[in-house]
Each structure stands twice: as C-alpha cells, then as structure tokens.
Amino acid sequence: MTIRVVDVGQGDGMIILSPTGKAIVVDAGDRGRDAPMAAQLTEDGVTSVDLAVMTHPHADHIGGMQKTLERFPAKIFLDPGFDYGSGIYTRLLEHLEAAGTKIVIARRGRTIDIGGGAKLRILAPDEPLLGGTRSDANSNSVILRLEYGTTSMLLTGDAEAPTERRLLADPDTIAADILKVAHHGSEHSTLDAFLTAVHPSLAVISCGLHNKFGHPAPPTLDRLERAGIDVLRTDLNGTITLVSDGTRWSVQVAEGDTSALRIASGEPLRPRPPPGRSRPRPEDLADDARGDTASEGSPTATGGTAPPVDAGTEGKRDINTATAAELREVEGVGPAKATAIVVYREEHGPFQTIHELTRVQGIGAKTAARIAERFAVFPAPDEAPYEEMR
Numbered sequence: 001m002t003i004r005v006v007d008v009g010q011g012d013g014m015i016i017l018s019p020t021g022k023a024i025v026v027d028a029g030d031r032g033r034d035a036p037m038a039a040q041l042t043e044d045g046v047t048s049v050d051l052a053v054m055t056h057p058h059a060d061h062i063g064g065m066q067k068t069l070e071r072f073p074a075k076i077f078l079d080p081g082f083d084y085g086s087g088i089y090t091r092l093l094e095h096l097e098a099a100g101t102k103i104v105i106a107r108r109g110r111t112i113d114i115g116g117g118a119k120l121r122i123l124a125p126d127e128p129l130l131g132g133t134r135s136d137a138n139s140n141s142v143i144l145r146l147e148y149g150t151t152s153m154l155l156t157g158d159a160e161a162p163t164e165r166r167l168l169a170d171p172d173t174i175a176a177d178i179l180k181v182a183h184h185g186s187e188h189s190t191l192d193a194f195l196t197a198v199h200p201s202l203a204v205i206s207c208g209l210h211n212k213f214g215h216p217a218p219p220t221l222d223r224l225e226r227a228g229i230d231v232l233r234t235d236l237n238g239t240i241t242l243v244s245d246g247t248r249w250s251v252q253v254a255e256g257d258t259s260a261l262r263i264a265s266g267e268p269l270r271p272r273p274p275p276g277r278s279r280p281r282p283e284d285l286a287d288d289a290r291g292d293t294a295s296e297g298s299p300t301a302t303g304g305t306a307p308p309v310d311a312g313t314e315g316k317r318d319i320n321t322a323t324a325a326e327l328r329e330v331e332g333v334g335p336a337k338a339t340a341i342v343v344y345r346e347e348h349g350p351f352q353t354i355h356e357l358t359r360v361q362g363i364g365a366k367t368a369a370r371i372a373e374r375f376a377v378f379p380a381p382d383e384a385p386y387e388e389m390r
C-alpha cells in the first residue's frame, strides 16, 4: 500500500493506492493548485478514483477537487456532512451529482474495505456534530485510521483540539504508526495528550513554504519534538511517499534524507499496548510463552472441559475489525496469536461465528472463550455503498 502526501503547497492533498490497486484521494489542494495531484495520479497510472474523501469543505482541501475529479472521475465521494455554503463546495456537489458519483456521509463507526485487507476506519465526525468551536468546519473534519496488516496511519484533516478531546474518550482507536498532523501543524491542534495516545513514530505535515499562516506553528513542532516523533514536511521535503507491506514501512521524499527516520529502519514496528498501559518491555515480543500458550491444543487434550464460548454481542467489540493490538488486550493472547487471528481473517474472510476462532492456528477453546468475552461477530452492517470498493 502506497500513500503519497502530495506537495500541493499550502493545503492538503493525498493519494492512497491500496494493495489491490484501488485509488483513493483524500483532499486535493487549493483552487488553482490541482496540477500536483493530477501529475501524481498520472505518474501512478490512475485514470479513475475509487473513493474521493473531502475531510472538510475549506478551499485549501477541496479547491482542487472538482478539477481533479473531472479528469479522474470518482465512484464514491465521502463527505463530512457538515453544512457549508461556499461556492466551491456547492459547485463541487453539483459536479458530483452530474457525474453520477455516489455521495456518502462519513460517520464514526463505519469501515471502508479498500482491498487486500486494507481498511479505512472512520473515527469522526460523530453525532452530534461539534458546534460552537473556533472553526466548526475544521472540528468536524473526517478522521480516518488507515490500517494494513499491523501498520496504521491516522489522517486528521484540519481537526482541532475539541475533536482531539472527543477522540481521546476512546484512545485505543487512534494509535497509529504515522500521524498526518492536523491543520498543517497549526497551534490549535495536536495536543500533548493526543500525541501520547496516537504515539506515532513519524508525523507528516502538509504546508506551503513561507505560508501566510505561519504553519507549522513552533509550539506544535515543540510538542512533536518533546514527544520524540520524527517529522517530515511537504514544504521542506516535497511530496512524501509512505509504503507499507503490512508489517514495515518505507519512506521516500522528493528532497532530504530519510535514513535517520526510525520508521524507515526496516524493522517492524512493535505492536503497541493501548495508551495508559506500560510500553512493552524489550522481551515482550519474545514472550509468547506467557501470552500465547503453545501447548493449548484440542479442548480435550488436558482432559478438562472447554469453557463455553459466549456468542453475545453486548458491550463487545467487533472481532472482524479488531487490530492485533486490541486482541492482545485479552489475557493469554500475545503477539503470535493476535497476528494469527488477523492473518486468518485476511485469508479466510470475516469470521462468521465467534466459534470459528478455534480454527486459527494456536487458538484453543480456552483462549477462544476469553476472546469471546470481549469480542463478537456482529451482524453484517449495511455496507452496500462500499461494496464496489471490494
């Protein structure tokens, strides 16, 4: 999976090429600044877009969207569903309607399958939409967690502190290897607590050289530095390319050196514990004997009776969208079992029943019962608008 944070000057414009070749555009630069997006899409061999995402209706994100989608038509357009009366936005919606593009409103809780096991998880906006903030358009930005294998990236649009505080109510959902820093690095975003919860290895800032807003703001750069997070910037590095094989990242920039970035070391990033718990000790990854009991075979191997597996869904999370890090929260599930579950799901498709867990290599009835206390198979959500993405 390839992600390009395109150097569109002051604004945001990103391209995601999924493992199966789906093309996704997330914002498309300012008005009159659509050329860099078109050049990159052409270089990547894209002729049409499977999904176009507008994080929010400000011109520095959608000014170039209509021209981009005129040339590279989109099947689906993901819209924050925030009322905004600008001419650019109104004309864009008229164009999409005329072009037959399906408009889908982004709301927290939906997941978009982009192929090959990669997903876009919508974390915001959530109902009720935020109101009375410094910029409600910014605060209701579409926030996506891009997930592929054990790798992840958080796309934040121009979200500000109120959005970050809301996301912090469920900090497990926002941890990511790479953070697209919100709002071009403005001082109104990227709270210390937010950085602690996301705990990225790399932060990427999209902004124009010597822009009139002073982005990125020095206090934000200080917060990133204090948190020990590497930073790449489109104003200094040009277009930034991030490639995930599902386990490791590699990074390329138009200008500058990436060899010192921790994320580009070639080492898989360690699965993270949820925020608020201690970070894994160096020995934890080799410590599968503790979490992943290798001797657990058939339920009758020890002569005992397998505990009943609770198939209820109340208060549980979806086993079919659970990340390896989330699964590791279950007692007895270490990195090997968590990864085995994710890999099984990718190879065999979603679990049809929670009992199917026992078919996963290394998962016996005991562990399946423990997992089933916290995870369940939910009835298939109505994902019809996204079917053609598969």
Ligand SMILES: [Zn+2]
Pocket (backbone or CB within 6 Å): 011, 012, 058, 060, 061, 158, 183, 184
């Ligand atoms: Zn912006």
